Amino acid sequence: MENSSSEETENNNNEDTVQHLTKMIESRIAKYDNGNLSSGESRTKIGKMTEEESFFYQAVTRLSKLTEFPSASSSSSGSSSVLQRAMAFLEEEFRIILEDSRHDDDVAASPAVKNGTVTNSNRDDGGGDSPPPEEESYQPYPPEVVTRMNRIAHVMLSAGYETECCQVYSICRRNDFSKQIKKLELEKINTEDIHKTSWDCLEEEIMKWVRVSKICSKILFPAERELGEAVFSGHPMISRSLFSNLARAVVIQLLDFADAVAQTKRAAEKLFKFLLMYETIRDLIPAISDGCSDDFEHEIKSEILAVGDRIGEASLNIFCDLENSIKNDMAARNPVPGGAVHPLTRYVINYLKYACDFKTTLEQIFHKHANPGETSDTAAKPTSLFSAQVQNIMDLLDANLEAKSKLYKDPSLRLVFLMNNGRYILQKIKGSPEIHQVMGDKSYRKRSTVVRQFHKNYQRETWSKVLQILTHEGLQHHGKVAIPALKERFKTFSNMMDEIHKSQSSWVVNDEQLQSELRVSISAVVIPAYRSFVARFKQHLDGNTKHPEKYIKYQPDDIETLIEGLFDGNTTSMSRIRKN
Incomplete structure (x- = not known):
């Protein structure tokens, strides 16, 4: 009899509590609604959660616990109705916060992008991916807003409204993610359009794709994963499932573009963009692995690897085609x-x-x-x-x-x-x-x-023949210098230098160091030999010939000037040398 009385008392107390919570919740909802109607403004205030709001969330949670095993009293149906209204109210509250409380409308305005965490890398000019400065994370919502969302999610999940809570979160985050992608100027391109697009235009689209993919890998995906984990703290399966569904939609869009590009006609100039795409696709895997459910991770990883393989095979074939380019140039x-x-x-x-x-x-x-x-x-x-x-x-x-x-x-x-x-x-x-x-x-x-x-x-x-002319052999007969032979030697040397200068001054050596090395090495053997030859035999012409200058056309310093004119790519005028 005592037990029966005790249970009755507890039920009465519970019913009183339910009625009290029901009235308080109805009052709070009415207050919000009236405020909306009178001001025309959103009922959500961005800022730290007030004590009143915190108490409201606690009340809804407590009511949901008390109505989980309702008594047979008449108040049961009324409290359930109020709880449903409270859940609808929280669902709308959740949606408004998700849609209207974003920290940055544009991810490009975030410090992570501005400070160089993600750059539009292009190593075609010999550059590359340089290490970013100290990384700053991108936060789509201020911390106090995330706290508010966490409380709402906790209340809805505790009351058994997981489907409604996850649905509104998923829709809002997908819409926001799509807006971010669109603002980054990555438009969906039809596969047929890619095959018809000129390489110059497609190259621009590839660089946009690379930039967007890197922003997703390094900024948006990590931020999205962290947001889900914070909002649904204590419910890792839910946060991983929500992230998986969002990431899959984005990754598939990125992979569709990459797959279509991989199937375009091979060309040598495409290699380096293909390699950038390969690296970018490879970096997608670790970006999503940590936050995805196991089943999804295996599925999407397989798809990423498949597209990466197609890009890799295309890159390999393009690089190996360089052999054919060289062989064909033989002709x-x-x-x-x-x-x-x-x-x-x-x-x-x-x-x-x-x-x-x-x-x-x-x-x-x-x-x-x-x-x-x-x-x-x-x-x-x-x-x-x-x-x-x-x-x-x-x-x-x-x-x-x-x-x-x-x-x-x-x-x-x-x-x-x-x-x-x-x-x-x-x-x-x-x-x-x-x-x-x-x-x-x-x-x-x-x-x-x-x-x-x-x-x-x-x-x-070239120069061994010149040096042979400057030898003493054949110039002396019975101890005397043979003047006719000497004249012929000087004449032959001058003609040979003229011919060499005429042809080799038009030859091209653009490398300044090589050009200098050639001239120095030539001067080192020719000028001393000619200087010695002139010093040894000039006097014999002076004493036996009326016009020795007809045969000794160049002085040793002139030879140096001639050599300095070689390999310039232009025929140097001889007039300046002859006047000296």
């Missing part, structure tokens, strides 16, 4: 004027230089997609398939240049051509630590030795 039958650096050399070595800026990425792609049998079969074991391919391309270029050198009839010009191209390659390797690392010190030293040999061969080919 060119027009030598470069003046033995200058061939356009093919500039193209190939700069292409490789930029490719080596992506060394780590290309090594990863080669390791994953290349058939080892398709790469270089060099005697030296390469450190990677990518390095092997670079060496193979360089071997093809060397063979191509050797064939092109044979287009020059003059053996000396042929050697200048090989010297110019060899030095250009060495300077590019020296100036790029990335390509130097790929090719290795041994290869660099070998090339340097080859270029020095070209130099020696040129000097022997």
Whole structure:
């Protein structure tokens, strides 16, 4: 009998509490609604949650607990109705806060973007991704607003209104995310449009895509994950599910664009944009893995990897097509004027230089997609398939240049051509630590030795004949100088210098150091020999010839001037030399 009385008393107390909470909640809702009607303003105030609001959330939570096992009293249906009204009220409150309380309307205005956390990287000009300064996180809502949302979510989840709570949160965050993407100027492009778009225009779209994808990876996704975890603290499964659904929609949009680009026609100029896309796609995986549910993570990771593989395979094929470009250029039958650096050399070595800026990425792609049998079969074991391919391309270029050198009839010009191209390659390797690392010190030293040999061969080919004229052999007969032979020697020397100057002053050596080395080495052997020859034999002409200047056309200083005029790419006038 005592137990029955105790239960009855407890039920009465609960009913009194329910009635009290019901009236208080109704009063609070009415107050909000009346305020709205009179002011025409939103009922939500952005700022710290007031004590009254906090008490209201507590009341709703308590009412939901008391009505979870309702008594048979008549107040049960009334409290349930009030609870439903309270949930509808909180759902609307939640929506308003989500829609109207954002910290920044535009993610581009956030410190994280402004301070360089995300940059529009483009290594086509030899640059790259530099480490960002101290990173600042992007917060879509002020902390006090997040606290308010957390309280609302807690109340709704406690009352069993998980579906309503998650639905309004998901819709609002998806809409906001879509606005951010649109403001970053990434529009949905039809796959057919991509195939019809010119490369210049598509290149711009790719760079927009890269920037947006990086903002998503480094800023928006982490911020979204942190927001969900804060709003739904204590409910990790819910926050992970909400993040998964939002991230999937965004990632699929990004992947659709990348997949369509990967299927466009291959072209050499596309390689570096493709590699940027490959790196960007690769960075999407860790950006979403931490916040996604296990099932979703496996699914979306598979899709990301599939598109990444297609971009990687396209990049590999484009890079390996460089071989065909070199082989096809073998057919060119027009030598470069003046033995200058061939356009093919500039193209190939700069292409490789930029490719080596992506060394780590290309090594990863080669390791994953290349058939080892398709790469270089060099005697030296390469450190990677990518390095092997670079060496193979360089071997093809060397063979191509050797064939092109044979287009020059003059053996000396042929050697200048090989010297110019060899030095250009060495300077590019020296100036790029990335390509130097790929090719290795041994290869660099070998090339340097080859270029020095070209130099020696040129000097022997051109100037050994000149030096033979300046020997004393054949000029003396029975202890006397043969004047006719001496005249012929001076005349032959002058004519030979005229011919060399006429042809080789039009030859091109743009590398100032190489040009200086050539002139110095020539002067070092020719001028002393000629000075000695003139000093030894000039007196014999002075005493036996009326006009010795007819035969001694140049003084030793004139020879130096002639040599200084070589390899300028222009025929120097001889008048200034003759007047001196």
